Amino acid sequence: METLEREPLAVWLNLVQAQTVVAEALEDRLQASHGLSLPEHEVLVRLYSEPSRRLRMHVLAELLLLSRSGATRLVERLVERGLLTRGAATSDRRVIYAVLTDEGARIVEDSFPEFDRAVGEVFAAHLTSNELASLRRMLRKVLAGNGAWEDQRCNTVVPTRASA
Amino acid sequence: METLEREPLAVWLNLVQAQTVVAEALEDRLQASHGLSLPEHEVLVRLYSEPSRRLRMHVLAELLLLSRSGATRLVERLVERGLLTRGAATSDRRVIYAVLTDEGARIVEDSFPEFDRAVGEVFAAHLTSNELASLRRMLRKVLAGNGAWEDQRCNTVVPTRASA
């Protein structure tokens, strides 16, 4: 099995390509149905999955793999659309919370089910559930090996329209 | 095994995060050692792995997962640094080739071995060769399922400093 040893680079390129293709497909659907970019949608979902429906800017930036200035402008755009509000913290006056508005929450409830379905169709549908589990294990090992923060919140996301 | 059915989204997020983390690590090293961004380096490698050391702009754009305008400007920057040249085709006067200069080739020979090693350390080192092969199979299924072009050239890349 030592013959095919240019593997790692090829696999890395495949990973980049797959990520790009899937992200484009997801973003297209999201754009068409609700006029949201992928990061914009993620902000809404992240906030929705928070019981208090708010998150400090700094934490939001980390979750979105974004710089703090990037986060600032991202929420700024969503505030202008009325999907978010900025809220000050009582104890620490440096902190600003990004807060989901009712309309923002409504949009999540509207868009998330189809988004979740899209992830299934575009990405997960081509893999067995064993492969999916195996893939996750591998990715976590890579993340851990690079000292990446383990995002527990992945398990806590939206209860998929409990009201319906 | 039906209990954990929010898996797909979580795996997708892990994939994005892993891609981001690894890409940042690779780009940092490349930037430090040769002042190249990841796409810039890839252009050089793609051209180096071509026997004629040239590629049509359109093809280059596809390989790099870039728009044509993006490709135009990317090679423009590298031309200014003297690593590339633009060459006209004899038969079709619409076509322009991006051509690797000798200095560009020298840089590839210089940078690629460490880049390849970096991919090993940052990415592949955390997986067994079985896992790597399995990962590749999965990614290819996802790509095929989304009608992505199968990039055969992955196997043809640089002979890793045959001269040394």
Place this chain on the structure above:
DNA sequence: CCCCAACCGTTGCGCGAGCAATGATATTCC
């Protein structure tokens, strides 16, 4: 033969993102 459609690469424009610097607040250490 000539016109029209398709294709190639480049350009104008706007957008989203990162870096470094800023102001405003909190914390720490003497």
Place this chain on the structure above:
DNA sequence: GGAATATCATTGCTCGCGCAACGGTTGGGG
């Protein structure tokens, strides 16, 4: 208690990229 330091979010600047429009070129159909 007060000054130095750290932290938080924002802003100015610049860069890389995609989209749409363009000029130049080629091939195909009346």
